Amino acid sequence: MQVDLSGKVILVTGAARGIGEAIAHRLAANGARLIYADREDATAAAAKSPGAVAMKMDVTDRAQIDATIGRIVETYGRLDILVNNAGINTAKYRVTFDEFPREEWDRILAVDLNGLFDVSQAAARVMRKQKAGRIINIASVVGLVPLRLQCAYAAAKAGVVNLTKAMALELGPHGLLINGIAPGSILTEGTKALFYGPGGQFKESVQKMIDHVPLGRPGTTDEIAVAVLFLAAPENTYTHGHILTVDGGWTAGYAREF
Numbered sequence: 641m642q643v644d645l646s647g648k649v650i651l652v653t654g655a656a657r658g659i660g661e662a663i664a665h666r667l668a669a670n671g672a673r674l675i676y677a678d679r680e681d682a683t684a685a686a687a688k689s690p691g692a693v694a695m696k697m698d699v700t701d702r703a704q705i706d707a708t709i710g711r712i713v714e715t716y717g718r719l720d721i722l723v724n725n726a727g728i729n730t731a732k733y734r735v736t737f738d739e740f741p742r743e744e745w746d747r748i749l750a751v752d753l754n755g756l757f758d759v760s761q762a763a764a765r766v767m768r769k770q771k772a773g774r775i776i777n778i779a780s781v782v783g784l785v786p787l788r789l790q791c792a793y794a795a796a797k798a799g800v801v802n803l804t805k806a807m808a809l810e811l812g813p814h815g816l817l818i819n820g821i822a823p824g825s826i827l828t829e830g831t832k833a834l835f836y837g838p839g840g841q842f843k844e845s846v847q848k849m850i851d852h853v854p855l856g857r858p859g860t861t862d863e864i865a866v867a868v869l870f871l872a873a874p875e876n877t878y879t880h881g882h883i884l885t886v887d888g889g890w891t892a893g894y895a896r897e898f
Contacts, residue, residue, distance in 0.1 A: 641866055643873040646671035649716040650872070651708075653699055653759060654726030656682040658828040659778065662861035663723055663868045668692050670869060675712055678726070699726045699755030709762045721774045721872055722763040724756045727796075729830075734789040745792040752796035753803070760807065768814045775811075776871050777804045777820040778864075781887045784822055797822075801883055808881030817880050819871045824887025825849065827858045854889035 650667050654660035656678035668674040668689035675695055676682040682694035697708040712719050728751045733744045760775055767773025782790065783797025804820040811818055827836060836846060836858060850856060867886045870876060885891055 641869055643670050643869060643875065645872065645874070648672045648720040648872075649675070649712065649718055650721040650723065651675045651677055651712060651719060651763070652723040652725055653677050653697065653755075655694075656680045656685050658830065659823065659826060659861045659864050660723075660725035661685045662865040663725060664692070665689055666862065666865035666869050667721075667723075667872060672721075672872075673716060675708075677708060699759055700750045702758050705758050705762050709759075709766060713766055718770055719763055719766050719773065721776065722759065723776045723778070723868060723872075724759055724800075725778045726755060726759075727752045727778065727780075729790060729793045736789065737791045740791050748792040749796050749799075752793065753799045756800060757803065760803075764807070764811055764816065767816050768811070771815040773815070774817045774819075774872060775807065776868055777818075779804065779820045779822045779883060781822050781824045781885060781891050784883070784885070785891050804883060805881050812880055817871075817877070819879055819881070820883045821864060821867050821871070822883050822885045822887065822891075823859065823864050824853065824885075824890040825858045826864060827860055831858065852890060852895050853887070854892065854895055857888065859886060859888055 645667060650672045652660055652664040655664045655676035664674050664676050665688060674689055674692040676686040676692055677695045677697040679698035686692040686694040695708050697704050728748055730744055730748060733741055756777060763775060777800050779800040780797040782794050783801045786794035801820060804818060808818040825831060864886055867884055
């Protein structure tokens with residue numbers, strides 16, 4: 641899939657690896673000027689895309705956020721698209737709600753919801769002055785249909801879903817397009833450690849999970865990147881306030897055999 645993003649300045653958070661890296665690569669391959677932002681060193685990821693740069697940014701640090709957005713505007717004169725991909729979940733605390741540690745709740749919401757809010761707010765202030773811009777939030781199917789033993793992640797991603805819609809209502813009149821994507825189970829280093837790798841923490845549960853995915857497999861990071869590319873495409877001018885589900889049909893219904 642090819643679209644013309646020539647000259648577009650795009651910031652992708654959590655871009656050092658995984659879904660964020662795939663998104664940034666795909667957008668850069670279509671002509672955009674990419675900023676790979678991450679709390680880790682994203683230099684190696686950015687080096688794969690000609691003209692891209694890596695910037696250190698922890699989405700839980702408002703000073704770093706403001707400094708990064710300011711540097712982008714100073715360098716490029718504008719910010720056209722923000723992809724809020726940075727996010728975390730928990731592997732250690734797969735426990736019921738009544739046993740879930742408050743400190744783990746705070747850690748997850750600080751990144752997945754509060755961090756997304758802070759980055760979006762800083763970017764939106766720039767985009768409103770431009771009277772143009774796009775924000776694409778990476779949510780999760782867990783924000784649409786909660787799964788067991790991850791209450792904080794479910795709450796954070798459900799917050800992202802409705803925050804995306806609230807942003808669309810308020811920023812649309814100012815020329816901004818706001819949308820989100822809800823990935824299903826995607827094959828990353830993280831999900832390999834949990835499910836799909838030979839030493840996966842929950843590898844015995846993989847088949848049960850895949851049985852509920854009509855396509856019968858996890859998604860790839862590039863399949864999420866293609867969805868982001870669609871929402872970023874200049875020709876896509878009327879999709880607004882939408883959550884695009886990319887889950888192999890997982891949330892289409894209960895895939896039972898009886």
